[in-house]
């Protein structure tokens with residue numbers, strides 16, 4: 001996509017709102033309660049995968065009412081065709097020793113499932129006390145590998161979405177809702 005220059009162009013790309021700000025807020029409150037109830041009294045580390053999950057992480061951690069720590073990592077998976085090379089390149093790593101924590105990965109969207117499958121494998125090798133995955137969005141129709149998040153706030157059909165941290169060419173992360181992207 002070309003760099004967007006005008007507000008008209010920006011607005012034109014937002015096809016329709018598929019999940020409102022209010023629906024996201026409600027679902028996050030429910031997920032926060034579920035996490036608070038099940039991890040109370042245990043050392044929790046929320047791990048967000050940048051950049052897409054930064055908005056979700058910011059809201060989810062504030063819906064958790066028990067002590068928790070946060071961490072960020074940037075990871076890229078490399079594939080040739082549909083085959084995984086099995087290589088996850090960490091471009092920014094966590095600074096915590098995972099063996100001291102119940103780790104909850106906080107992700108924006110599970111699509112083919114390959115990125116999370118690789119990250120889960122990588123983090124499990126660091127021996128966390130336990131490991132679970134929370135994703136804001138799940139697109140099960142697109143799955144190429146056997147992967148299921150422990151908590152998925154919304155299941156969506158197979159179309160490209162933007163907003164609430166999710167981008168297209170680095171734009172639209174600042175939208176407070178999830179929208180379908182208009183490619184035309």
Ligand code: 5GP
Pocket residue numbers: 052108109110111112113114115116159160161162166167168
């Ligand atoms: P997977 O490895 O599950 O195929 O890919 C996950 C990553 O692909 C997500 O973290 C996200 O960055 C990107 N992705 C997948 N589907 C979408 C989508 O509909 N919209 C946006 N903005 N990114 C997506």
